[in-house]
Structure formats: C-alpha cells, structure tokens
Amino acid sequence: MTDSAQDTPAPAIGQEVFGPGKQFFDNVVHDNLLESLLELTAAVWTCQDRIMILENVLSDLVGDNRNVAELVEAYQPSAQQEAARAAARAELVQSVFRSFSRRPVPGVSPAQNGVDS
Amino acid sequence: MNLIDLPRGYRGLLPRTTRLADESYLDFVETFRGIAGYGNYDQVAQTGDEAVRQQLGETDDTTPIEDIREVINALPFPAAWQRLMRSHQEMMWRRTRGSFLPFDEALLDAMKAAESEGPGKLVYDPNFTPPDYARREIHLQPGGYTDDPIGGVVYHYGTKVFYAGGNDQDEMHAELVDTLTPPADGVVNRVLDLACSIGQATTLLKDRFPDAEVTGLDVALPLLRYAHYQAVARQKAVNYVQGLSEDLPFEDGHFDTILSYILFHEIPVPVIQATVKEASRVLRPGGTFCIFEFPSASADMPASQRWLIDYDSNNNCEPYSPGFVYLDFHALLREAGFELAPGPKNSNGFLQTIVATRPNS
Numbered sequence A: 001m002t003d004s005a006q007d008t009p010a011p012a013i014g015q016e017v018f019g020p021g022k023q024f025f026d027n028v029v030h031d032n033l034l035e036s037l038l039e040l041t042a043a044v045w046t047c048q049d050r051i052m053i054l055e056n057v058l059s060d061l062v063g064d065n066r067n068v069a070e071l072v073e074a075y076q077p078s079a080q081q082e083a084a085r086a087a088a089r090a091e092l093v094q095s096v097f098r099s100f101s102r103r104p105v106p107g108v109s110p111a112q113n114g115v116d117s
Numbered sequence B: 001m002n003l004i005d006l007p008r009g010y011r012g013l014l015p016r017t018t019r020l021a022d023e024s025y026l027d028f029v030e031t032f033r034g035i036a037g038y039g040n041y042d043q044v045a046q047t048g049d050e051a052v053r054q055q056l057g058e059t060d061d062t063t064p065i066e067d068i069r070e071v072i073n074a075l076p077f078p079a080a081w082q083r084l085m086r087s088h089q090e091m092m093w094r095r096t097r098g099s100f101l102p103f104d105e106a107l108l109d110a111m112k113a114a115e116s117e118g119p120g121k122l123v124y125d126p127n128f129t130p131p132d133y134a135r136r137e138i139h140l141q142p143g144g145y146t147d148d149p150i151g152g153v154v155y156h157y158g159t160k161v162f163y164a165g166g167n168d169q170d171e172m173h174a175e176l177v178d179t180l181t182p183p184a185d186g187v188v189n190r191v192l193d194l195a196c197s198i199g200q201a202t203t204l205l206k207d208r209f210p211d212a213e214v215t216g217l218d219v220a221l222p223l224l225r226y227a228h229y230q231a232v233a234r235q236k237a238v239n240y241v242q243g244l245s246e247d248l249p250f251e252d253g254h255f256d257t258i259l260s261y262i263l264f265h266e267i268p269v270p271v272i273q274a275t276v277k278e279a280s281r282v283l284r285p286g287g288t289f290c291i292f293e294f295p296s297a298s299a300d301m302p303a304s305q306r307w308l309i310d311y312d313s314n315n316n317c318e319p320y321s322p323g324f325v326y327l328d329f330h331a332l333l334r335e336a337g338f339e340l341a342p343g344p345k346n347s348n349g350f351l352q353t354i355v356a357t358r359p360n361s
C-alpha cells in the first residue's frame, strides 16, 4: 500500500527552507522587501532584548565584579521580567507592521483595520 | 539519567535555545506569528471572501479551488500575508535547528544512552525505513519528522514557536488529554497515542491513567528517541514504538482508548483509509477513538478557509491535507464500524473533534 523506500537515500536536509523559496508577488522585489523587513525587525528585537537583559543583569549586580557577558547569557528572567519582555516585543511588532493594518483594506470595515485601535 | 547538558539549561519541560540571541530572534518570530499571522488572518479572510463573492458569486465546497486561489492571490493584502507567513516559518526552522546543531553530538549521545534505560521502553527495528510519503519536510521542518537525527529537539522548540507561546509547558496537550473521552464502562487498561511525535500527550496520558499501559506510536525515530529520552529523564513509564498507523503492530482489541491528534491530514488518502481500519481492529468493543483533527469540507465552509488550507498545503508543505479535508471522513469512520459522537470542545476552534466508539457487539 505504501511505496517501499528501502532503496531511497535520505533526502537532503532543508530543501524547503534553504532552497530558492517561494514568490507571492508578480514583482519579486516586493517579496524580498517584506522578507528583509522581517529579518530586520528580528535583528532589532534581538538587540533590544539583549540590552533589556543586560540592564536587568547589571542592576542585579551593582558593586559586584563578575563577568557580565557570561551572566547575561546564563540569565533566567523572572516571570515579571518575562512579561515585560513580551510586552515590549509586542510593541515593536505592532509598530513595524502597523502599515499593514492602518491603510484600509478592500472589503474590511475601517473599525477592523488597525492593530492598535 | 539527567537532562542533556545544554549551555542555557531548560525552562520547565522546554530546552532553552543555546544562545540568548537565538531565543530573542525566535521570540520575535513567535510574537510576529501571533500578531501579524493569526491576528491578521481575519482581514485576509474578509477581503478574500468579499472578492470571491464579487467575482464568482456564491460558492460552496464544489467551487474549483483554482478559481478561488486566482481571485484571492491577486489581492495585495493576502499576498503580503502569505509572504510573511512563509518567510517567518522559514526563519523559525532555520534558527531553531541552527541553535541546537552545534550540540548534536551531546544530544545524540544522551538519547542513545537513554535507549537501554527505563522505566518505559523504546522499540524499533534498525532496518526499518519510513515510506517515502512520510519523509516530506512537513511544515518546512528541515529533514521532516524522519530524517534529521536531532529532529526531536528541533521539533520541540519549533512547535513551541508555532503554538505562539501557548504550549511552552505542554498546556495544549494537557487540554487534549484532560478532555479525552474514556470508554463508557470506565475501564482503561491500555492506551495508544497514535502518531505521538515527541510524546507530549503520551506522558500526560500516563498521568491521567496511572494504572494503564500507555504506548506512543510514530513513524519517526528521531522524534521517538527524543520522546523516550525525555520520559526516562522524567521517570515516566510509557512505551514508544516505531511503526505505521496503517499497519499497527498490536493484537486485535488490544486498546481501550486511542488518541489521535492531527495525524490524518498529514497522510495520503489510502493511508487514512487503512489507518481507520487498523484503529477499529486494535480497539476493544466499547473502546473509544478520540480524534482531534483538521476540519472536513462542507458546503458552508467559507472560500477563505478553503483558500487557507490550499495555501498551507502548497506553501507550508502539507501535501496531503486537501486529500483529508475533501474526504468524507465521517463516512469512512462509520464504514469501519464506528459510532460517532461530537468530541469535546477544544480551545483551538479550527479543529474538529470526534469520539468514534467501537460498538459492543
């Protein structure tokens, strides 16, 4: 019933994500811009997140002479700090992607546009 | 036996990424998914349904999907949404795998060492090769379920992101297990988690039915190895078996209850048909087959939902989901002798839930 795979070599790992990728716009530049925007935002967040954690670490450490970089890597945020990170992250996502919801979309009532409301 | 020594340890059940930068990047992907992916889908659906109404008139589940695709894909907002969905899904897997790959040897050694330890067993045949249909890179996961040796940990963290933070400590699996419908006579001696992946529901089934023998079956050895290692480290007495749902290695009437969470839309139609027959065979009379699954098409399924399933199939590597959605799954279950009742409500409103009972003959 199922095709036998006895002689099938293992497929290369990651054909889907490491291949040429998909195109959704007639003009592929639009695809590329949106993808760059995502990566850029991820990079911005990654920096901001580290800084927030660094600040947390440093404030815990006042007067102590230990290796801050290692402490930052190993840091376990409290539930409260975790919630603050999640909130700031959501704010960044909202602001960078606001353009997708602020301009009216055909067929959607204005009240439903706008992530912020 | 301890958990694998990862540089940044664990948060509860979940391994932490090996660098803070990976965690931050993936947190971004997760938050993006929640807000711009799930959050913006209603707008995609509204604008899509409106355009379909204008251009095609009233539609139902017999309207060719090609026509619906052509109308909705031409709209800028759905096009952007698709782009962002695909791109962020790729980001999720690349970074997740990239984070754990430098520790592959430690991960593989620890999983290997766990194989000879209990309380539960891991059963597989080293000569077994998964069928080709099961080796696709479903959801874009590199190597799919079957071909990346560290696929277990990659799946664990990747799906944490997929569930947008709602399953970090297996909360969603806990809901499945809590709402599972046992047989009416209350007798639960043997339980099967069919297509158990990394055993997130399997161990919780053991917690709910501590006196029962609980087995998780899956085709993917990398996932089962990780599941078994986790069960050993946490001293959960569950057994894992590598095998095929369409050819179950169990006696007739062996199980009192079977859980199947989102298996059927990931296998081809002939395998779905054989799996239903096998589930009926290995359940005892009065036993329950508890199914949580993609929706089945109906005349009132909105065009936008049919478009979403089509998008997901073509762009998120779900090659078999349309086959499932357009199959008369309920009729198939009845033909196999099951009596059907609606299953419990699930907080994931997209899923259908069915309790299929094998009648007392």
Ligand SMILES: C[S@@+](CC[C@H](N)C(=O)[O-])C[C@H]1O[C@@H](n2cnc3c(N)ncnc32)[C@H](O)[C@@H]1O
Binding pocket: B134, B145, B146, B173, B194, B195, B196, B197, B198, B200, B201, B217, B218, B219, B220, B223, B243, B244, B245, B246, B260, B261, B262, B263, B266, B267, B271
């Ligand atoms: C979406 S996952 C299931 C999720 C899982 N039930 C959970 O609790 O999270 C689909 C699973 O089906 C498995 N699978 C696919 N085809 C199979 C088959 N023919 N027999 C057994 N398992 C199969 C895959 O390896 C994968 O682990």
